[in-house]
Amino acid sequence: MSTYKAPLDDLRFALYDVLGAEALFARLGQADVNRELVDAVLDEAARFSETVLAPLNKVGDDIGCTYDKASGDVTAPPGFKQAFDQFVEGGWTGLTNAPEHGGQGMPAVVGAVLTEMVDAANLAWGNFPMLSHGAVKALETYGEDWQKKVFLEPLVAGTWTGTMCLTEPHCGTDLGLLKTRAEPVADDTYSVTGTKIFITAGEHDLVPNIVHLVLAKLPDAPPGAKGISLFVVPKFKVARDGSMGERNSVRCGAIEHKMGIHGSATCVMNFDGAEGYLVGAPHKGLQAMFVMMNSARLGVGVQGLGLSERAYQNALRYARERLQSRSLSGPKNPEKPADPIIVHPDVRRMLLSQKALIEGGRLLSLHAYSQLDIAEKSQDPAEREHADILAGFLTPISKACLTEWSIENTYNAVQCFGGHGYIAEHGIEQLARDARITTLYEGTTGIQSLDLIGRKTAASQGAGLKLFLAEVEAFAKQHEGDEALAEFIAPLRGKCSEWGKLTIDVLQRAAGNPEELGAASTDYLFYSGYVVLAYWWARSVAAANASSRPQAFKDAKRDTARFYFARLLPRTLAHKAAIESGAASLMAMPAEAFGAE
Amino acid sequence: MSTYKAPLDDLRFALYDVLGAEALFARLGQADVNRELVDAVLDEAARFSETVLAPLNKVGDDIGCTYDKASGDVTAPPGFKQAFDQFVEGGWTGLTNAPEHGGQGMPAVVGAVLTEMVDAANLAWGNFPMLSHGAVKALETYGEDWQKKVFLEPLVAGTWTGTMCLTEPHCGTDLGLLKTRAEPVADDTYSVTGTKIFITAGEHDLVPNIVHLVLAKLPDAPPGAKGISLFVVPKFKVARDGSMGERNSVRCGAIEHKMGIHGSATCVMNFDGAEGYLVGAPHKGLQAMFVMMNSARLGVGVQGLGLSERAYQNALRYARERLQSRSLSGPKNPEKPADPIIVHPDVRRMLLSQKALIEGGRLLSLHAYSQLDIAEKSQDPAEREHADILAGFLTPISKACLTEWSIENTYNAVQCFGGHGYIAEHGIEQLARDARITTLYEGTTGIQSLDLIGRKTAASQGAGLKLFLAEVEAFAKQHEGDEALAEFIAPLRGKCSEWGKLTIDVLQRAAGNPEELGAASTDYLFYSGYVVLAYWWARSVAAANASSRPQAFKDAKRDTARFYFARLLPRTLAHKAAIESGAASLMAMPAEAFGAE
Incomplete structure (x- = not known):
């Protein structure tokens, strides 16, 4: 089995000696972020990566994720959920997120070092928390107030995870071709229908709810890439007070058998009139993407x-x-x-x-x-x-x-x-x-x-x-x-x-x-x-x-x-x-x- | 699934137009080898590769070879044996071998074209016949008359297959380090003991007997690469009249789980006082290798x-x-x-x-x-x-x-x-x-x-x-x-x-x-x-x-x-x-x- 030891000495050399991170922290106006704190974060991230994540790398590859056709459920490899629970308890998911949503507001450079260690230790596992970052960014930038209130806190806390639902069977690079439709139902509520593929962490058993950020077209969409809108579609519907409601009509239709990252759930996601909410302006989804x-x-x-x-x-x-x-x-x-x-x-x-x-x-x-x-x-x-x-x-x-x-x-x-x-x-x-x-x-x-x-x-x-x-x-x-x-x-x-x-x-x-x-x-x-x-x-x-x-x-x-x-x-x-x-x-x-x- | 069509047009261009194979055939003094014959061989090789071997490529990867610990037997993926039987019946195994041993004496360039098609169609399968070539070459060059008589005909006919047993756990490139020993028993018969690894087609169910060419050291061997001798060690002992006798004490101890070529049996071979016969001069095995x-x-x-x-x-x-x-x-x-x-x-x-x-x-x-x-x-x-x-x-x-x-x-x-x-x-x-x-x-x-x-x-x-x-x-x-x-x-x-x-x-x-x-x-x-x-x-x-x-x-x-x-x-x-x-x-x-x- 391959082993991993976090290269803390070279990471510190890169951060402090070459990039001058201490001066950077000062420039960012964050008085509370200093070398002592960051060093403690790095040490603890190294320990977690080496001792919790790295030993799960091989079982993730050997057993992989499993899919139950009857329920559409996906089970992560043995030990993945326990490791994720520890990661959440340690507050790692929100390391670089804004404090107003429960994050710790650490600089992105520090988050990058955490990511390097996590992915070196266990890339397939690392994909579960990773995808939430994009969802958080999109909601922070374009979400309505209630969306921020309802979705950001659990995403940042890691009690829920996020996805990016872009690709469809016939389109990856050229998103202008996408066929997923969103029909208005009421106010900013839409009915989303279509099939997305290659959705990392699209379905899994690590957390109770999954927040899908979905590109789709409104009925009056202009053709091509200028007609794409972004929607947030949770696995379980969420009331405006943040409480989880009934199951939404989005379901994992299959997981892919891949060359590697077997422990990462790569899902076909079927949206069948799923309840979704518009994020940002109509037809401006590509920007948010x-x-x-x-x-x-x-x-x-x-x-x-x-x-x-x-x-x-x-x-x-x-x-x-x-x-x-x-x-x-x-x-x-x-x-x-x-x-x-x-x-x-x-x-x-x-x-x-x-x-x-x-x-x-x-x-x-x-x-x-x-x-x-x-x-x-x-x-x-x-x-x-x-x-x-x-x-x-x-x-x-x-x-x-x-x-x-x-x-x-x-x-x-x-x-x-x-x-x-x-x-x-x-x-x-x-x-x-x-x-x-x-x-x-x-x-x-x-x-x-x-x-x-x-x-x-x-x-x-x-x-x-x-x-x-x-x-x-x-x-x-x-x-x-x-x-x-x-x-x-x-x-x-x-x-x-x-x-x-x-x-x-x-x-x-x-x-x-x-x-x-x-x-x-x-x-x-x-x-x-x-x-x-x-x-x-x-x-x-x-x-x-x-x-x-x-x-x-x-x-x-x-x-x-x-x-x-x-x-x-x-x-x-x-x-x-x-x-x-x-x-x-x-x-x-x-x-x-x-x-x- | 990936598909394969033999590139006959470019193969012919390479052979005839660029390399002038017709003139080459003439230079080799083989009046019976001509373009018409070779073209027929290529057409038939293409048909066999496309229709028999290519469809087995995915099942070979999905199921792979299986190993039975109790018996030490290795079973090739479904369909591999049937394809091999057809290959043998078609006379393909001896395409380039000498007619005196039952081969068809075709030039090596023609054999190379067959190999390209076979390996494109199904690399893992192609490894079963491939390894016999080296064994035949070594025996043709260095074998005693009785060894040639007994081993070459079935190897060329493909009713038996061969292996090259070189690598050991602690030595691959540096064969001077090898530990497998051969003790003289009688005349040119030796008792061979040691462990070889990474032995392609070391054990399988395609043919009844397997002819191992094994590098080992005699008791009086000089140190290093100058002390290596070559032995032929059949899975079943063979009498001087060519009849198969009892099981030899060579056994597959495991097969490797590999990144690819799952359908190819990569074996750990344990020789435990197995009966073997010296090929060529003592201590001159490296040359034969x-x-x-x-x-x-x-x-x-x-x-x-x-x-x-x-x-x-x-x-x-x-x-x-x-x-x-x-x-x-x-x-x-x-x-x-x-x-x-x-x-x-x-x-x-x-x-x-x-x-x-x-x-x-x-x-x-x-x-x-x-x-x-x-x-x-x-x-x-x-x-x-x-x-x-x-x-x-x-x-x-x-x-x-x-x-x-x-x-x-x-x-x-x-x-x-x-x-x-x-x-x-x-x-x-x-x-x-x-x-x-x-x-x-x-x-x-x-x-x-x-x-x-x-x-x-x-x-x-x-x-x-x-x-x-x-x-x-x-x-x-x-x-x-x-x-x-x-x-x-x-x-x-x-x-x-x-x-x-x-x-x-x-x-x-x-x-x-x-x-x-x-x-x-x-x-x-x-x-x-x-x-x-x-x-x-x-x-x-x-x-x-x-x-x-x-x-x-x-x-x-x-x-x-x-x-x-x-x-x-x-x-x-x-x-x-x-x-x-x-x-x-x-x-x-x-x-x-x-x-x-």
Whole structure:
């Protein structure tokens, strides 16, 4: 079985030493949030993740959720409910929610660290509390007062959970096609009818009520995406005083059999004239959906990060223990029959790739979360606006890169285990299967890439990129005379300048041919991700050197940064060439020529 | 469920138009092997794979093999035995084996095409007949006359199957560590005792007897890899007249629960004083093992190819059917609510990546097999020697690249399906899970990489590379004035020249520091694979243009080649940079600095 230990030391380094979280907390105007408190939260989150959640990871995979056709009930794997009860009792569900709804008002960066630990310990379990966040965000932003009053408190307390009901059998990305209808019944009450699929935590036995946020079309809806409205549809009807009433006519029709996250209930939800209430203005559901989605996207990136961390820890342990062959430069372990495989350069390449992508990716993600905090809580409107743009810009990069890297990291972990990685016993193949969902849900990597190059770059003349590049340049200037950083800052500056030119080049080509945006999109996203990581590795070295940590810690950060610049950053060369090759080689072939019909 | 249709048209194009198989058959001195016969074989192999094997692919995954602890028996999934009986009746098991042992003596290239179809249709099933090949090769090369007489005929006929018993719990790559012992009993009879793991088809109910080829150590064995001997140990003892006797004391102790290939029996085999017979000279088992292994390695590459082909076919069908969003350049399907996703550039990128890696990879693999044929059957000793070197050089490239690309190709197929790719219903996730074994067994990608840069390059001063580059240069010269090829030949020549320089550079650095070989190995292997594929794409365009095929076929080859050169070949830039960065960034960090113990 795979094991997990929360990487508290690197989490603290990322938060305090690199991102300067103490200054951030001060900027957010929250006097009660300080390092001492946050450290206590992290310690307790680590304990809970390691001792309660991690041991349930394998049973979740082996047994999974079960569905009873007669009742439509879904039962979570053994132990999941007990763990959820403890999570609720510990007040974890509302860690980052607003105090007026019962939350603890902690910054999003702290919530992200909790999420990393929870998802590393048990991704399938983590999906039950995760989906409530989007529901809370949507109701906070667009809900009527009575809706907030009735739904937010139990969602924040975790006594109920939420869902996001978007996808239908014939539409996922293109929600304009959706067929679920909402007929007005009285006042703001509607009758919702339709089938939703891939609904995470759509039905389960962890809590008595489930609050579905459902996209549907009103009878007078304009066609396409401009005709979508958002409704809240509880599993049990809820009176205006918050009391639970009779069962609503929404029922789970099946659960999916999936490659991984077996412990997570992925439900077909049938709404059959279910009572629902309009959230926000008619036909403005897509806007509300994006509020749910953006929060969820950064969260899925963190899922990838958590799985990567767990896979790395196990691969590293195995590489230190497994004796096989001798070092090419002579025995390193002469008293034993062979050397541990960590002596072999190619095993080190696989381990260092994981380490560099995880520790760098952690900063990419936490930085994005910190921008959410600033955008929400800073006293300075200009600062809020900048942070909002930067958060939007970093969200698709963080979601797509951290999840794609989780595929690579779990792949490398399996390779380190050799054939032992393929069998269930060691638990590594489960991590690879679980990771595989993360590049798909909440928008595939292709969709993130279009979001980055389209909405977040082309549509704003690169506003997010400009802010990011300015931040890098400020850092580079600040360390101009620092000899220890010169080897990193010079190539970083070169890449940033190249990134700007590539962007202008793509946008210019796209002005003449809109296919150019799509053709560049995924390579542009990866290119961006690798440059962003170069920044975080340079900053990590600077932060380590500036800290009072032991020399070995500083050396390890420097060595990992050197590995990153030497071995991973050059991937930008391939992505740049692909971007520059343009749309022609993708669009020339007629659809029928791809292969036999 | 995923479907499969044998790509006969492209298989024939590869064999006849590109590789000139008709001339090859003539060179092998086999008057009875001709295009008409081979075409009939391919048609029948396609029918068998599509109609008998492909429908059993899902039941093999769902039910898998079952193990009975009391008896040690293993039962293959429902239908597997019936399919195997048909396969045996059809004479397929001996397709490429020597006629003196009952085989049909067809060239290895033809066998490779059969293997591709079988493995695309049902990889788990394909493992049952596959392992016999290595056993036959080892016995043909090293077996005593009575061993050949007794074992080869039923193995070739498929009435018995074979295994390769190499791995033990504490040793896979480093076979010098193995603990299985063989004590002499009488004449060439030995008592074999030890535990072997990961034994494919080690126990099953498809045939009455199983012939294990087992690596073990004699009492007087020198330490390490130089002390390994090879033994044949049948499940039921066999008299010198070939009659089956009593049960031997070898027993399956468990089967592994794996990420994929559930229908393939992966066995723990316990040898408890089992009767065995020495194959070849004492302590020379490693040599015999490589005979088995090399045949198996090319075969595993073909497994990756087959899975890639099946995944692509299904992704392509889905991309043509699934309507989602509009083309960026305006509706392509205005009468429907959305366009098929194949209009989107990024979906095309994923499909074209698959197509280019599959069709190019097919040639890389078949070319390697054709060298095996020449090495074995050519009348010209110099030609045989060259072909042997080239086959050895191409084997790790073909094994590692085709299997790694199967990871990428099945990844891209899942991405094309979006969330639907993650659920079992569509059968795409099974292909991804099945593919995951191919980069692990018969030597991981890391081991193939060391084989390429070490044994196949450094140890021979690049003999294989020189032969390959000479072949490319001959092709380039031949087409020097061909305007249709200029866009491919110029960059191909550039890459070949760069490949040679990179190789010299690495070997020079390795002379001073042996870690440099390991540090470069995997990137060097990929670099090599992408350049080899560039050659096959250039040759594909040349062959298509020279053929009498329709213009649409020629255009499709040219468009795919253009995509390959524009979008995939630039990956060599990243690999080159990684190779040139040397060993320092991999070796600097002390093992304890990789993370907490």
